[in-house]
Amino acid sequence: MKLFYAKASPFVRKVLVVAHELGLFERIELLSAAAHPINRDANIRAQNPLAQVPTLILDDGTMLADSRVICEYLDHLGQGGFFPAPGPARWTALTAQSTGDGLLDAALLCVYETRVRQETERSPAWVAGQREKIVDALAQIEAAAPAFGERVDIATITYGCGLGYLDLRLPDLGWRERAPAAAEWYARFGARPSMQATRPE
Known part of the structure; x- marks a missing residue:
């Protein structure tokens, strides 16, 4: 492949x-x-x-x-089982993945707006709207984080990659202060060998 x-x-x-x-x-x-x-x-x-x-x-x-x-x-x-079989657990996992992907989409749009577009073309209102989506997604992750435990599935992988990307591209957002339970979980999840091996430099 x-x-x-x-x-x-x-x-x-x-x-x-x-x-x-x-x-x-x-x-x-x-x-x-x-x-x-x-x-x-x-x-x-x-x-x-x-x-x-x-x-x-x-x-x-x-x-x-x-x-x-x-x-x-x-x-x-x-044959990993990161995606549950069809049924309630699958729809929950896919919805969580969608939330994490939505956070990433919003973060990427912020990056594109400030790094790709010419300064005269940029829209502060656009960036503010995308950052608001990120904050709302963070609130959902924060509410769910206490139940994550040591789970490794498509939901937690997506969330972990999302939080890592905020560290990389939007550190000024201060997501850990907004989401302390998610930060505590991410400290453990981010230490996994798979996460360490894929850290962006």
């Missing part, structure tokens, strides 16, 4: 954490990519029309895109 990736991408990190947890990492060849919202990487685009990371190319040439799809494929391949 081949994975188009970027070290700083939290969605790529999700995939890599799952791969490490399932013992599949060594089966994946990492292809460095220059994913960009405007200047799209032609190498990724040749495989994925959206030219986004992560993009996974299977051994038979099949292309899988989007961290949610790739993580579920890897979970199936490695």
Whole structure:
């Protein structure tokens, strides 16, 4: 398998954490990519029309895109059980993943607005709106965190990658002060070998 990736991408990190947890990492060849919202990487685009990371190319040439799809494929391949079987537990896990992904989407939009757009094109109101989404998602994670324990599933992996990305790109948000229970949980979860091995530099 081949994975188009970027070290700083939290969605790529999700995939890599799952791969490490399932013992599949060594089966994946990492292809460095220059994913960009405007200047799209032609190498990724040749495989994925959206030219986004992560993009996974299977051994038979099949292309899988989007961290949610790739993580579920890897979970199936490695028989990990990170995605519950159809039923209430699955819908809960997928909804939690969606909340974590939404936090990441909002954080990325803040980064794009301040790093990619020209200063004259930037909208403080846009950034404020995205940061408000992050704060609301944090509140939901904070409410759920006391029950996480030592769980490792698609919900906790997504949340962990989300909180790590806030450290990387939005440290001024002070998420630990806003979400102390989540911070206590993340101190343990972030120490996992899979999280340490995928820390963006």
